[in-house]
Amino acid sequence: MTPFVAEVVGTALLIIFGGGVCAGVSLKKSFAQNSGWIVITMGWGMAVAIAVYAVGKFSGAHLNPAVTLALAFNGDFPWANVPKYIVAQFLGAIIGATVVFLHYLPHWKETEDPGVKLGVFSTGPAIPNTFANLLSEIIGTFILVVGILAIGANKFTDGLNPFIVGFLIVGIGLSLGGTTGYAINPARDLGPRIAHFLLPIPGKGSSNWSYAWIPVIGPVLGGSFGGLFYKAVFLGQMTAIFWYVLTALVIVLAIAFIQQGKAAYKTSKKTFM
Template sequence: MEYFGEFIGTFVLMIFGAGVGASINLEYAYAKGSVKASWIMVALGWGLAVMLGVYTAAYFGAPGHLNPAVTIAFAAGGIISWKVVPGFILAQICGAFLGASVVALQFYPHFKETKVEQGNTVGIFATVPAIDNKKFNFISEVVATFTFILCLLTLGNFAEGLKPLVVGLLIVAIGFSLGSTTGYAINPARDFGPRLAYAVLPIPNKGSANWDYSWIPIVGPIIGGLLAILLIKII
């Protein structure tokens, strides 16, 4: 059941997270054009999305990682077995893909009304850097994920009690502070699964999936997570 928990938890995470992106960017969605509110909505929306995803995963007996960077870091630190890592990662990617697909269906009429130049871009589902400088984009993802997992490790079992709320607030804090440079993927599954969905689904008027950037929100978070667990082990 823990594999299903990681799947359904990441599914819930992406429905709420990508739903915020669609609401902000697509024509005739209620928040379209609300520039002052958009980043606040992004940070709060993704924080709540992560909180609800962790709670959902925990209900089905999963640890609530929802994130290959967390899974790999925890395995490297001996917190979980390496045996579950491939299954967790596959479940997380599939959950993220399906969640993005549901959002694409929910907002289909709005995609039909929105051209790329109006906001119908891969950024609704996956991350896009504010400035395309891959060296510094990579550093941004490493730093943001290092901070995220370092704080996450101090919580112990972060899927119990009110701790998922703390995890959600941690995501909000990262969004407010470090997230504006790259959109703070800090999660390879949350970026790759929805980017793939955007690329393969028949979404009207869509633009490029920006695959030449896609390695950064995969490799950067994994490196950041490993550095966090290394620091904890050294201390």
């Protein structure tokens, strides 16, 4: 199996298990309906573990453009391979989301709420707030990347690393996922969102494209900075790119903060008119 195919297969497995647990918990007349957030976080944790076990030896099982970029920024992955990995991850995510759609085929019609249907495929904020939502995705992905690198630096029983990474995903979901649904992976969110847009889902409604940039830009910035932070702080190898990425992160957050302020002002103005 080539690394490209491995990333396609691994990311598809990630979405089949992860999107599948979201569908089972959310869609009407599923036996798992309303089983709760802990079930979802456990499902996503196991999704990552199984996907990494499946393809780790072939591609390293990045399964996430934010992880690929983080490893490239800290020198552990060649930049020449970044584009094909990212293409493979998005392709795998679309395939995985399509499988979830087919698996739960009769349940879409039974579920009236279009927001619930979209939630099977992609994330959304519990409280819409551009700055806070972006910051949540940055923090979550930063913790993901630093956690993965820290786990990799320790010695475990052979074959146990993917299982530990799965528990890292569970931990992030339980502790940090309640704000935005913890995409922490551009392919995991945008790939299935594209599938949602294209698939003939009964009564599906909008794909919420106005929010779609947040679970892409947030993880890219958080993951890239996470890789550079680990290299600088844990390994003592500070580079100029660390400051460039940190500056970009601060600028994007500042723009998001200003946009949120403008939106809040317009809302308050309408309220008092």
